[in-house]
Amino acid sequence: MKIKKVLVSSIQEGMQIISKELGEDAVILSTRNIGSESSENDSKIEIIAAIDESFSNEQKVVNNDIKNLRSNNSNGVKLPEDLSKESLIYSEGLKNQITEIKQLLSDLSYRVKFKINNNQNDEIRAIFNGLLDAEFSEVFAYKIIDELSDLVIDDSIREDKETYLNYIKAKAKDLILKNIKIFPSITKSDNCTIISFFGTTGGGKTTSLIKLAILFKIIFNADSVILSTDVNKVGAIEQLQTYSSIAAIPHYAIFSPEDLAIAIEDNKSKDFILIDTTGSSQQDKELISELKRLLDIVGDHNRFLVQSCNVGKATFRQIIEEYSVLNPSGIILTKLDEAAALGNIIEIVNSEKIPLAYFTNGARVPDDIEPASLHYLKQFILL
Ligand SMILES: Nc1nc2c(ncn2[C@@H]2O[C@H](COP(=O)(O)OP(=O)(O)O)[C@@H](O)[C@H]2O)c(=O)[nH]1
Ligand SMILES: [Mg+2]
Structure with a gap:
């Protein structure tokens, strides 16, 4: 670090001297007025400035690289005159x-x-x-x-x-x-338990929801209602209709956020309200934001990301990342019956730390669903 003290009549004069002697990157450490005993007009300003030479050298390297970039730029691409932004991007790139x-x-x-x-x-x-x-x-x-x-x-x-x-x-x-978290098991309580199901299309949201609704009925003799916001997909309502009439569980189609708020209020006396949603690609940020606004109307509830394990590692990671805006409280991992190995999925669940809530391992309703457990996962680690 190089430090310089100057005594000048004006800040401008001081800055000129400092930038000439220490360079443009010098930083001002302090300034103070030093009065003169003889006259006020003779008062001086003391400026102390410093330059961190290592930083300055790094900057020079960056600047030299930019200069080289300019002189080697034989392919005719126009480089902007003001490269301050470019040097920032360059150093950001270096950092990465x-x-x-x-x-x-x-x-x-x-x-x-x-x-x-x-x-x-x-x-x-x-x-x-x-x-x-x-x-x-x-x-x-x-x-x-x-x-x-x-x-x-x-x-x-x-x-x-x-x-x-x-x-x-x-x-x-x-x-x-050892780092995998398991969602606490869901039981019937004195209050209404609300669960939403969201995720990519075909991941198994509706089937998992129906499986759980029927299981809650068998195990707890619970009184449930199904609210479906998935009203646009062809056959979605019919799919629900078929199952809910077999299981005698009422279901309602929800067309707007207002509908949802009213339906929640109307069904507060039920043991479970299960909300089915429209599937969306993890890359469709707009649909996910819309879903967030919808689920925020419901307030505090169990939010389950339903995802099949038959996707690649990068896709699975992206799905978890993009759906994290919906604050999933747990994951329902589906189609375990179609997986030969689960290493890539386990590795991501390990690092992302979202608890596993349920596993589904077949299309049979309601049999093919299990509360998640480490014991169950172990059978997929064939060593
Ligand atoms: N093999 C298998 N198929 C499943 C499982 N869960 C759901 N499915 C099937 O996957 C398809 C899509 O399921 P669905 O619940 O409609 O998905 P959604 O679009 O997320 O609601 C249906 O044919 C289901 O029968 C599972 O655990 N294993
Ligand atoms: Mg569905």
Whole structure:
């Protein structure tokens, strides 16, 4: 850091001297008036300024790069004169790259540890390969193996290879699921319990809702009502009509937010109000905002994101991110019967920390639904 003190007659004069001697990036640390005993006209201003040379050098690099960009710009693309915005974007880009490099290094450290750790035996390697087969990412698998290698395991368990393998398999499953949260089980209470179901089209919202409505009736002898805001999809109302007439559970079509507010008020004496909604692509921000406005009318209630597990990792992550504006209280993970492995989904649920509420594992109504549990998930981690 370079510091400069100047005594000048005006701020302007001071700024000129400072920018000439310290450069444009200098910052003013303090200014004060120093009066003269002889006359007021002779009073001076003391300015202390400083420049952080390392920052200034970084800035020069950026500026040089911009200059190079200009001189190498042979393809005729016009670069704007004012590059201050561009340098900001450039440094933002640099920052992102540094973050990515940090992440890569952290991931790499797991790989290196795994490779150089001589304690890795055949059983641990088998688990590692099993994790990859179960569609966990390499990095996640390395982390689990790293934690597994740190476990203190009794010699009596290690003696028999099969006992040992089964033991570490069970431990690996515990480690994989240790951050997964489970939604508290829903029971009939003295008050009306309201649950909304939302998510992408075809994810299993309506079927899950009907399954739960019938189960609540069988288990709690509950009095429920179904409100459906999904009035535009062809066949949606008919689908509800069929099930609700078989199960003798009333259902109402909701055409506007006002309808919803009235229907909620009218049915407050029921044990459960179950709200079905129109499916929307996670990329349709407008539809999701509209849904948010609708559900906000309901106030505090259980909001379930219904999502099938037969989508890729990136899509599943995007769905959770985009639907997070609706504050899901839990996830209903559907179509487990169609999944061969769940590693990619488990990994995301692990990091996103939204509790799992129910699993559905088939199209049979109401049989194919289960309250979520870690025990149930374990069978999908085939190690
Ligand atoms: N295999 C299987 N099919 C399911 C499951 N849940 C729902 N479905 C089927 O998926 C399709 C779409 O379900 P639906 O509830 O209408 O989805 P929505 O658009 O989200 O309301 C229907 O044919 C359901 O029978 C499940 O857990 N397993
Ligand atoms: Mg539906």
